[in-house]
Amino acid sequence: xxxxxxxxxxxxxxxIACAPAWKRRCGALLLAAAAAxxxxxxxxxxxxxxxxxxxxxxxxxxxxxxxxxxxxPPGTYAESVVVAKPLRIEAQGAKLTGSGKDVPVVDVKANxxxxxxxxxxxxxxxxxxxxxxxADNVLLEGLxxxxxxxxxxxxxxxGTIIRDTSVEPPAAMLGxxxxxxxxxxxxxxxxxxxxxxxxxRVSSMFDGIYLEGSNGNKVTSNQIDHSRYGIHIxxxxxxxxxxxxxSYNVTGIMxxxxxxxxxxxNAFALQKGNVxxxxxxxxxxxxxxxxxxKLVGNRVGLYIERSKGNVWSRNxxxxxxxxxxxxxxxxxxxxxxxxxxxVIETQADGSRNNELLRNYWDAFEGLDPNGDxxxxxxxxxxxxxxRLTKDNTAYQxxxxxxxxxxxxxxxxxxxxxxxxxxxxxxxxxxxxxxxRPEEKTAAGTAAAGAxxxxxxxxxxxxxxxxx
Numbered sequence: 423x424x425x426x427x428x429x430x431x432x433x434x435x436x437x438i439a440c441a442p443a444w445k446r447r448c449g450a451l452l453l454a455a456a457a458a459x460x461x462x463x464x465x466x467x468x469x470x471x472x473x474x475x476x477x478x479x480x481x482x483x484x485x486x487x488x489x490x491x492x493x494x495p496p497g498t499y500a501e502s503v504v505v506a507k508p509l510r511i512e513a514q515g516a517k518l519t520g521s522g523k524d525v526p527v528v529d530v531k532a533n534x535x536x537x538x539x540x541x542x543x544x545x546x547x548x549x550x551x552x553x554x555x556x557a558d559n560v561l562l563e564g565l566x567x568x569x570x571x572x573x574x575x576x577x578x579x580x581g582t583i584i585r586d587t588s589v590e591p592p593a594a595m596l597g598x599x600x601x602x603x604x605x606x607x608x609x610x611x612x613x614x615x616x617x618x619x620x621x622x623r624v625s626s627m628f629d630g631i632y633l634e635g636s637n638g639n640k641v642t643s644n645q646i647d648h649s650r651y652g653i654h655i656x657x658x659x660x661x662x663x664x665x666x667x668x669s670y671n672v673t674g675i676m677x678x679x680x681x682x683x684x685x686x687x688n689a690f691a692l693q694k695g696n697v698x699x700x701x702x703x704x705x706x707x708x709x710x711x712x713x714x715x716k717l718v719g720n721r722v723g724l725y726i727e728r729s730k731g732n733v734w735s736r737n738x739x740x741x742x743x744x745x746x747x748x749x750x751x752x753x754x755x756x757x758x759x760x761x762x763x764x765v766i767e768t769q770a771d772g773s774r775n776n777e778l779l780r781n782y783w784d785a786f787e788g789l790d791p792n793g794d795x796x797x798x799x800x801x802x803x804x805x806x807x808x809r810l811t812k813d814n815t816a817y818q819x820x821x822x823x824x825x826x827x828x829x830x831x832x833x834x835x836x837x838x839x840x841x842x843x844x845x846x847x848x849x850x851x852x853x854x855x856x857x858r859p860e861e862k863t864a865a866g867t868a869a870a871g872a873x874x875x876x877x878x879x880x881x882x883x884x885x886x887x888x889x
Contacts, residue, residue: 479503479518483511494540504529505537513540524548524571529556536561544569545592551575551610555582568592572606573627576614583618584609590625597648599672599695600628607632608649611639619644629654630671633661641666651676652690655683663688669859670695674720675702683710691859694721694743701742704729712737719859723764726751734759736851741858748773748803748841756781756843760850763858770803770841778843782850790848801843 479494480503486492488507496515502525503518505511509532518540520527527542535557542565544552551572553562558580565587567573573589576582589608590596608624609631611617616638623645624630630646630653633639637659644666646652652668653675655661660682667689668674674690677683685702693699701717704710707729716738717723723742724734727749734756739745745764750772760782761767767785780796788797 479516483509502527502529505532505535507532508534510536510538511540512538517541517543519543520546520552522546524550526550526552526554528553530554530560531557532560533557534559537563537565539564541566542568544571547571547605549606551606555579558582562587570595570605572610573608573624575607575610575612576617577612579611579614580616582614583620584622585618585620587622588624589622589627591627596626598626599648599650599670600626602628604628607654608646611636615639618642624649630668632656633658637661640664646671646674652693654678655680658683660684662686669693672696672698673700673703674717676705677703677707677710678705679707681708681710683707683712685710685712685715687714689716689718690720691716691718692720694719696721700725701739703727704732707732711735716740717742722747723761726754730754733757738762739764744769746770748776752776758847758851760784760847762850768803768841773841776841778841779845780847781843782847783843784850786846788846788848795848796845797848801846803841 479499479501482492482494483503483505486509488509491510491512494511494513494516498517498519500519500521502521502523505528518527520543524546527544528537528540530537530553537553538561542552547570549571551574552567552569553565553574555562555574555576556579560579560582562574562582562584563586565574567587567589568591569589570591574584574587591600591605595604605628607629608627609619609622611633613635615636617636617640619631619639619641621643625646626648628649629651630649631641631644632651633641633655635657638661639658640662641653642662642664644653646666646668648670650672652671652673653663653666655663655676656678658680661680661684663675663683663685665687666675669690669692671690671693672695674693675685675688677685690701693701699721701720701723702712702715703725704712705727708731710732712732712734714736718738718740720742722744723739724737724746726747729751730753732754734754735758737759739759740762742764744766745761746768748768748770752773752775755777757778757780762782762784767783781801783801786797786801788801789799790797792798
């Protein structure tokens with residue numbers, strides 16, 4: 423209730439309730455109350471707090487002039503709101519829980535609106551997001567979003583920033599990969615261009631960060647876990663995915679039908695809980711650059727299919743079940759990558775005119791008579807196992823068996839068509855250091871084992887001396 427409304431209210435009360443004998447005293451009380459109300463800071467009047475506590479955040483938003491700041495008092499408000507004008511909305515311990523319907527809890531429709539520090543919870547499943555943005559140049563900062571549907575959805579929104587925000591499902595759903603029937607994407611962009619998604623954490627959603635038909639977006643320094651795809655881009659151009667980290671997703675980065683992407687400095691480990699898990703997957707990707715990424719401890723480190731004109735360089739692909747799968751791809755360049763301690767280093771087939779050189783393969787024994795650090799013998803990627811299992815998956819039972827290794831050694835026809843590293847490195851690049859994800863646990867186990875062994879030896883030695 424504003425000052426003008428309070429004046430009208432108290433004036434009516436004066437007319438109705440004050441008998442002639444009490445009019446002077448009643449009038450004095452009313453004047454004192456009106457003075458106290460007028461002295462309250464703007465936006466924090468007693469009437470305004472009472473209305474907010476009753477569930478009228480929307481009234482505060484509607485009453486604020488464009489370009490002003492609205493500060494929401496602490497509390498939980500069971501309502502959905504629409505921001506239809508450029509306001510800066512700052513929450514101080516305020517939470518919106520929606521109206522109980524499948525509608526956005528916060529619907530931002532105004533260009534230049536800012537939403538800071540708000541907690542948003544959407545307990546209703548459906549197709550609407552907890553926070554929906556259909557305007558340009560919006561700022562979402564420091565939000566805590568809990569949703570059984572989409573977390574944040576940008577629809578035809580350009581120039582928007584989402585940063586320092588968390589998105590997750592209710593606590594009972596944390597820590598396990600979601601089905602589409604249970605929840606939707608954490609941060610979802612559709613036909614939204616030149617946005618920045620930075621320093622957010624997304625956990626246990628369907629896809630962590632999803633971009634479709636959206637160009638020129640920068641997705642940087644985010645952390646995604648326990649989702650289907652950590653970062654998923656489709657039909658995009660010129661996406662920048664940099665310095666993101668993830669673990670326990672089905673696939674860390676999924677890039678499909680994309681071009682001009684820059685994928686640099688990301689680290690995805692322990693994507694291995696699914697038979698189709700990969701650190702990074704590229705399908706029909708063109709003219710993209712993938713550099714300085716770490717893919718460690720995944721089922722497949724790097725998966726490339728039907729992609730062309732891309733560059734993969736200085737990536738660390740280590741301790742995966744399969745290091746790299748290169749299928750039906752052409753005119754790519756892979757250089758100065760390192761492949762260490764993968765159970766299967768390579769699976770390649772149907773890939774021609776790719777330039778592979780100066781990669782390090784720890785299972786390859788090269789020959790370097792001139793001492794230039796590169797083998798004069800090429801590293802060949804035998805396609806036999808990949809061809810057999812592609813036509814009949816039952817042959818996977820013979821993986822690494824003596825018979826399969828013997829058959830691979832006999833296959834010599836068509837070697838000129840095999841994918842090959844023409845100048846493999848004899849030693850790994852000095853500036854690349856890989857750490858196995860379980861290394862700390864393994865070190866602890868080794869220490870305990872060493873201590874146990876030492877104790878056993880002491881007991882045995884003491885027992886011998888006593889005899």
